[in-house]
C-alpha cells in the first residue's frame with residue numbers, strides 16, 4: 441500500500457494521467473458492485489498508457505485493464521493493485537474513404553471506409569458516429585455496453601454479428617523478449633478468432649486501437665442505417681437489458697447443449713431465484729440482476745448455485761462469460 445502511494449506520486453509527477461488513490465469502484469461497473477482500488481490510473485495518451493504498464497510491471501504491482509466495466513463482477517474486497525481505465529482514450533475518426541486507401545485491398549470497391557477507434561471509445565458512441573456519418577456495418581452493435589477495447593478482447597457478439605466480422609486491424613501492446621511492452625499491429629485473421637474468443641482473450645496483451653471496415657453509404661440510405669440501429673436498440677430494451685444493473689449474459693452458449701443457456705436455466709425453473717440482492721432476472725434466465733445492494737459474493741454464490749443445479753439436472757457444465765475480478 442505504501443509502495444502504491446509512492447507509485448501514485450510517480451505517475452502524478454510524470455503527467456499524462458488522471459491518478460486517483462483509494463478509488464471507490466462500484467460506479468465504474470454496470471453491476472454497481474465492488475470495493476475500492478488503492479490506485480486508479482486513466483492514461484490520456486498512448487505513451488502514458490505504455491509507460492504505465494511497463495512501470496507497474498517493473499515495480500511488481502498487479503494491475504488490470506478496465507474498459508466500460510460491463511462484463512465484470514468486481515470484488516467487494518476491492519483489488520489489491522492498480523486498475524488502468526481506458527475511458528479517456530476514446531478518439532473515433534474516419535481514416536480512409538473512397539480513393540484514399542493505403543494500398544491494401546480494403547477499399548478496392550471504392551466504397552469501403554475505415555473507422556479508427558482508440559480502445560476506450562464506447563461501442564455505442566461508435567455506432568452513433570457511423571449512423572450520423574452514413575457508414576453501415578456496425579448497426580447490430582447499437583446499445584452494446586462497454587468499449588471498443590473490451591468488445592475486441594471479448595469478441596463481443598450481437599444479433600449474429602461479432603467483432604471479428606468488422607475489424608480490419610488492431611494495434612496492441614505486447615511484451616517483447618525482454619519482457620517490455622511494445623506496440624504491434626495485426627491484420628484481421630479470422631482463424632485466430634472464435635465464439636467469444638479473440639487472440640487477446642486470456643493473455644496480458646492490451647488492445648490499444650482498432651480499425652473497423654464499414655461501408656460508406658449514399659445520402660438516400662442514411663436514414664435506413666439509423667432505423668436499423670434503432671431497431672436493434674429497441675430489441676435490447678424490450679429484452680429488459682437496461683432495467684437493472686447487470687453484466688449481460690452470465691454464461692456462454694454452447695451448441696452441444698442444444699439450447700441457449702438462458703433457455704436451459706428457464707426450463708430448470710430458476711428464473712427469479714435470488715441470493716441476497718442478486719437475482720436471476722425474472723424475465724431472462726441468463727441475466728443476473730442487482731436488485732439493490734448485491735455484493736460480488738452474492739453473485740458468485742448464485743452463479744455457483746445455477747451451475748450446480750444445471751449440472752445435476754441436465755449434466756451440462758455451464759461456462760461463465762462474466763469475469764470475476
Ligand SMILES: Cc1cc2nc3c(=O)[nH]c(=O)nc-3n(C[C@H](O)[C@H](O)[C@H](O)COP(=O)(O)OP(=O)(O)OC[C@H]3O[C@@H](n4cnc5c(N)ncnc54)[C@H](O)[C@@H]3O)c2cc1C
Nearest residue numbers: 507508509510511586587589590591596597646647687688
Ligand atoms: C446490458 C448488457 C448487455 C450486454 N449485451 C452483450 C451482447 O449483446 N453481446 C456481448 O458480447 N456482450 C454483451 N454484454 C457484455 C459486455 O457489454 C461486453 O462483453 C463488452 O464488450 C465488454 O466491454 P467492456 O469495455 O465493458 O469490458 P470490461 O467489462 O471493462 O472488461 C472485460 C474484459 O476485457 C478486458 N479489457 C477491457 N479493455 C481492454 C483492452 N483495451 N485491452 C485488453 N483487455 C481489455 C478486461 O480486462 C476484462 O478482462 C452486455 C452487458 C450488459 C451490461
